[in-house]
Amino acid sequence: MKPLFRRAFPALLFVLALTAPAFAEEVGEVGVDWLGNDIIVEALSDPEVSGVTCHISYFERGVIDRLQKGNWFEDPSNSSIACRQTGPIAIGDIALDSDGEEVFNQRRSIIWKQLVVKRIYDRANDTLIYLSHSRQVQDGSAKMAISTVPLYGQDVEWRRGRPE
DSSP, X not given: OOOHHHHHHHHHHHHHHHHOOOOEEEXXXXXXXXXXXXXXXXXXXXXXXXXXXXXXXXXXXXXXXXXXXXXXXXXXXXXXXXXEEEEEEEXXXXXXXXXXXXXXXXXXXXXXXXXXXXXEEETTTTEEEEEEEEEXXXXXXXXXXXXXXXXXXXXXEETTOOOO
């Protein structure tokens, strides 16, 4: 008889694949100084909202900067986000509560810090809000950016029916 882990492993991989946040694709890299520091620009497609693309930019420290500052394993929390309609909008099963739903995360240090993008639906204004922020276990981070995609007047397909 197989151990429980070996029997459950394929099911676990399937569940993780269904619940995993989206992945971003790098579309630009701008060198900002001679120390090897860069600004990275990535395109992110929301896995539950087709027709919307977010562009995220963040700072990535180079090796020389890491050596000078002695902080080897962490990048700054700064990020920027801009989301726009890039095709017909079709909305799947999204969270409708005020806490929203995480659609993307990326590690910014070995353990403690992540860059996170959350989607919040503003029902009163019929708008999707995308919030980019840093999640830190030790301290919260006040560094954030926000972008909105208005749905008013758009021909939006709600796969599970428009919320009332």
